[in-house]
Amino acid sequence: MLDQFTLSYREYGVHLNADNSITCLEWCPGVQGLSLVGDFNNWNPNSHSYDELEFGKWKLEIPPNEDGSPLLKNGVVYKIAVKKNDQIFEKLSPWTTYVEKAKTNISVMVFYHPQQPYQWRDHPEQPYLPDNNRSLRIYEAHVGISSPEGKVNTYRAFADDLIPRIKKQGYNCIQLMAVMEHAYYGSFGYQVTSFFAPSSRFGKPDDLKYLIDEAHGAGLIVLLDVPHSHPKNVEDGLNKWTCDDGGYFHSNARGYHSQWDSRLFDYTNLETQRFLLSNLRYWQEEYKFDGFRFDGVTSMLYHSHGLGDCFGSYDDYFGLNTDTDSVIYLTLANYLIQKYHPGSVTIAEEFSGMPALCRPIEEGGQGFDYRLAMSLPDMWIKILKHQQDEDWNIADIVTTLENRRYAF
Structure with a gap:
């Protein structure tokens, strides 16, 4: 349970799946609704709405496009529209992994999925981790x-x-x-x-x-x-x-x-x-x-x-x-x-x-x-x-x- 609990960053937020579908999960209690907005839907808060789950959670499943490509492309700008008291507020997901400042100086989420993920190198010597007899500098x-x-x-x-x-x-x-x-x-x-x-x-x-x-x-x-x-x-x-x-x-x-x-x-x-x-x-x-x-x-x-x-x-x-x-x-x-x-x-x-x-x-x-x-x-x-x-x-x-x- 602790393992899954501390790996929640793999579930919450906006994620691209292997079949190019997209899964969105958020915890946002006490609101009327959530929707995903961006250039892909002309920032329409009624286009991609989340389904309400238990305990204040909201989920959205977005299938791939007809050509098999994902709806969100690498570099696309998006936000989450939160509805409360019949008003719409555009927000950043707490779990977002990349944010930039738009031309209006307002922060926006950026869907960051480069075609080739970063390849970590294997180092012959692992970083030095000191024991009790040595000190960090x-x-x-x-x-x-x-x-x-x-x-x-x-x-x-x-x-x-x-x-x-x-x-x-x-x-x-x-x-x-x-x-x-x-x-x-x-x-x-x-x-x-x-x-x-x-x-x-x-x-x-x-x-x-x-x-x-x-x-x-x-x-x-x-x-x-x-x-x-x-x-x-x-x-x-x-x-x-x-x-x-x-x-x-x-x-x-x-x-x-x-x-x-x-x-x-x-x-x-x-x-x-x-x-x-x-x-x-x-x-x-x-x-x-x-x-x-x-x-x-x-x-x-x-x-x-x-x-x-x-x-x-x-x-x-x-x-x-x-x-x-x-x-x-x-x-x-x-x-x-x-x-x-x-x-x-x-x-x-x-x-x-x-x-x-x-x-x-x-x-x-x-x-x-x-x-x-x-x-x-x-x-x-x-x-x-x-x-x-x-x-x-x-x-x-x-x-x-x-x-x-x-x-x-």
Whole structure:
């Protein structure tokens, strides 16, 4: 059951079958109807309507054309028309795998099925996965800003120009930021709108596969930055998919992060769990990522999102402020990542020092391999740039270096 549940990305969304028929499946509760619209039917919301199933699910089967070709050709632009309160709203499927900006600057789904699928290479040496006696040396990278020419760089240019340099400098791991499609480029990818779509700003999906293939050929691990904590609150994506504040998110004030201007997932919702856990497996199985850096974990762990908390005692970690729904989700995510891809690396961006964050799940921990010590770079930059050697405060340095609790 878990296997099928976490492979839901193969069923949900819009899929081309071997006989050139097309199957569409969505979860969209509380609406009057769904239909597929695009250039192929002159954007007519009455042309290709979904059938309503149980539990808020909708399904559409489209047979091949008379000549045997699929209705949706590679590169065709389309959206899903959602009807609610007798109004039609054009939306992106939560499960869409490729999104582009149209000339009107509105995001549209693109049916991406090249005639020849990407052929992964067999590498004689698999990427180095460290054991407990060795450490990762991580090169954090944003593909778009990696060019010295002052332009938005591409996946392929990064692979050809940067990977040899990264390898030569002694790194054994690349952490890629801003891969999932996001509405605002300046957010560094932290306001995701389409979780299954690699950003089209840097190239096609196969270009990202080429980058990862080249990195593996150089013996490098590739980690994906995963913002499962705060998707963007614009309608040009997952937000308001059901034409209200609910869907995959909490429908009340708990569903909004006021400081980050973003939405917050309802981790108790079965369909949210399906979506997020399938998302992790999708990136590992379709793109061969070796693991993840989970962004904003502190914000997930506490109802206060860690804002204004001092974390001076164990009471600050284990109390009513702890968001147990998020703790359970993160633990389950780590369990499934290791179950289906043993040896994967998971890193938590977490600054509170939550005890047992990186202890094994069977010991009661959450199962992360590493905790990203966010404050260390800031501390060293501040000291080296702005303080004389004799002004260094050793007590402050030790406190920052030891910012974690026993059983960490």
